[in-house]
Amino acid sequence: RKFGYAIVGLGKYAVNQILPAFAECEYAKVTALVSGDINKARRIGQHYGIDESHLYTYDNFDKIAQDPEVDAVYIILPNSLHADFTERSFRAGKHVLCEKPMAVTVEECQRMIAAGKKAGKKLMIGYRCHFDPVTHKAMDLARTSIGKPQIISTDNGDNTDPTDPTYQWRLTRALSGGGALMDLGIYGINGSRYMLDEDPIEVQATIMPPSDPMFREIDETIVWIMRYRSGAVAHGSASFNVNAMSRFNLQGTEASLRMDPATSYWCNSVSHCTSGDTHTWSTPMFTIPALNQFSAQLDHLAISVANNTPLAATGEEGMQDVRLIQAMYQSANSGSRPVSTDWGDWRKTI
Ligand code: NAD
Known part of the structure; x- marks a missing residue:
């Protein structure tokens, strides 16, 4: 039997990326839906062959405890929920x-980790890039083929409608706990940590004055x-x-890696560049076997539960990014002064 997921929150990411990705899963399937809008859940449920008895609202969600078809809950809601x-x-x-x-405060992250331990259940964070073969290629090159890593630069952004x-x-x-850093900058923070296999000991940040009142x-x-x-x-x-x-x-010191796009849904690529030579690996060109990062992520938790193998993206991993984000906000709110994040190199201990 395939590992069953309940999807909580039927917004853009759930509907456009995650639900269609089950078609390419080997070990996982969607078995329940949770939404504030039961008619939307019905419509989407019909499309994915989910019976009315496996549709829940946020209010009666706790009844999911009695649903044997649901092994895991995938939470795709606004951050503060x-x-x-x-x-x-x-x-x-x-x-x-x-x-x-993972959440909007470190205290919430700690509560989430503690709740998982108490229940004896796994907690995974939706870092899909950990399942993108381009990311793996880049990590491999960073460890073996660039000399000593010296400087990372990372930019993530989008327009707001x-x-x-x-x-x-x-x-x-x-609802969000923060803006561009929480939503998009997190890719650069997490990416820097896994590319260097090291946690930062100090951060500094500056928030630019808003150019439009909607960002106040x-x-x-x-x-x-x-x-x-x-x-x-x-x-x-x-x-x-x-x-x-x-x-x-x-x-x-000996070569550089360029990724552009680096953390998109599709078509990421990595180039290894020395002064005389450039090699590029990307999924669309099939220089790396194509693997759907969304499906691989869904299967990963299923495999981890079945075999009791370690997760690639744990609650502790998610909490470390939230701690770094909070330290950056602290720096930005205090005249961009450096803030120590020397909490012990957590990354080296996993
Ligand atoms: P969205 O607004 O499209 O969807 C959010 C869903 O939550 C909607 O169905 C909305 O109705 C529901 N909701 C429930 N309570 C709500 C409330 N009080 N206020 C507003 N909406 C409420 O957002 P999204 O882009 O799907 O993002 C959802 C989560 O997924 C966020 O945490 C976001 O960071 C994450 N996300 C991750 C990726 C990724 O690549 N890993 C991509 C997009 C979004």
Whole structure:
């Protein structure tokens, strides 16, 4: 029997990326839907062959505990709702896959991790890039073929359409917990950490003044620096008011890696460049076997539960990014002064 997921929140990412990805899963399938709009759940449920008895609202969600078809709950809601639904899912005896950012405060992350431990269930965070073969190629090259890693630069951004509901909660601090850094900059933070296999010991950040009142509650554009014990430095930016960007560059002493796009849904690529030579690997050109990162992520939790193997993206991994984001906001709110993040190199201990 395939591992059954309940999808909580039927917004853009759930409907356009995650639900269609089940078609390419080997071990996982969607078995339940949870939505505030039962008619929407019915419509989508019909499309995916999900019976009315496996449709839930946010209010009666806890009844999912009695649903034997549901092994895990995949939470795809606005950020500030992640913690409560994770705790409710664990109380219902289910495993949890929760979207990034894991939560809006470190305390919420700690509660989520503790709830998973108490329930004896797994908690995975939706870092899909960990399942993109292009990311794996880049990590391999970073470890073997660039000399000593020295400088990372990373930029993530998008334009905001305030008439689209998917952007409206992102502009509301109570629901998002923050702006461009929380939503998009997190890719650069997480990416820098896994590319260097090291956690930063100090961060600094600057939030630019908003160019439009719609950004008054959150960071429209933010730039930051992360310093590492090895001597490497990462600098990055994230913005809600630019043409879409998803770039990642890693400069080593002997070669550089260029990824553009780096963390998109499709067509990511990595180039290895020395002064005389450039090689590029990308999925669309099939220089790497194509693998759907969304399906691979869904299968990963199923495999981890079946074989009790470690997860690629744990709650602790998600919490570390939330801690770094909070440290960056602290820096930005105190005149961009450096903030120590020398909490012990957590990454080296996993
Ligand atoms: P969305 O706005 O398109 O969907 C959110 C869903 O939550 C909607 O169905 C909405 O009705 C529902 N919802 C429930 N309570 C709500 C409330 N109080 N206010 C607003 N909406 C409420 O957003 P999305 O883009 O699908 O993002 C959802 C989550 O997925 C976020 O945490 C986001 O960071 C994450 N996400 C991850 C990726 C990725 O690549 N990993 C991509 C997009 C979004």
